[in-house]
Amino acid sequence: MLLAVLFANTDGNILIERFHGVPAEERLHWRSFLVKLGAENLRGARSEELFVASHKSVYIIYTMLGDVCIYVVGKDEYDELALTEVINVIISSVKDACRKTPTERLFLDKYGKVCLSLDEIVWKGMLENTDKSRIRRLIRLKPPTDF
Template sequence: MEFGRIHCVVVATKAGEVVYERYYDRFTELDKAEIRAAFQQATDSINLANDNQDFVGAFREGCFVLIPTMDLVFYALGSGEYDEMALSGVLRVIMISIADVVGKPPTESVFFEKYARIASVIDEVVNEGMLEAVDKELIRKGAKGKGTWE
């Protein structure tokens, strides 16, 4: 029985410039470049005007999901129990959590303005390649650096 995991979360502009990337497995730089290339190839073959629509692709033995929103594209690569549906849910939780914590929908300018806070939000949602927190209050407290017991 394979449990699987989330291998990476990447956020890029619609032009393809990576704004944020987090790998939860040990990938070589060549592997990371191949993952980015697969994401970019998938992005080039779809209509990015379809905001908040899920698109799915395959990479090696895993799958990935991309969701364009405003001027960004959110990607997640996973395997095992983290199939297309699970990855889509993870990305949606990340997008909603960013909007809740930062107070604005995720855009390129918001990412650069609040980068550290957004990175901590993503780390609260996905921890070591597993979905960790989906509760708004837990994510908000974690992003502020407070324990859930406070």
């Protein structure tokens, strides 16, 4: 299951967060842990360079995309390899929504599109869509025609 997808700025402020199957009392722990992990390891990292970590039997993949840090947390069947696929789809969708590598301002300007894309990619803790063109059609809120 995908436990969390978080977007944060370089100062550690959470921009978007999606938790699945994580109790409310544990969410603060995960937020602070992920932001601290990113602050320690993402300084000077290249854009889209992937980092891997594990904590409490879960896997974490994280990266920088412009001025935005992206964290994906999974467990069980969502190991490092599966999370790499998830984060690559998320990166592609964010770049597509922003039309380029986002700055924090551009990311927040396209907040609605990014949220819609994220909802189409991850649904109830499972990877739902990976096809970029299908995600693009779905976020326009038009029904898909390729059944």
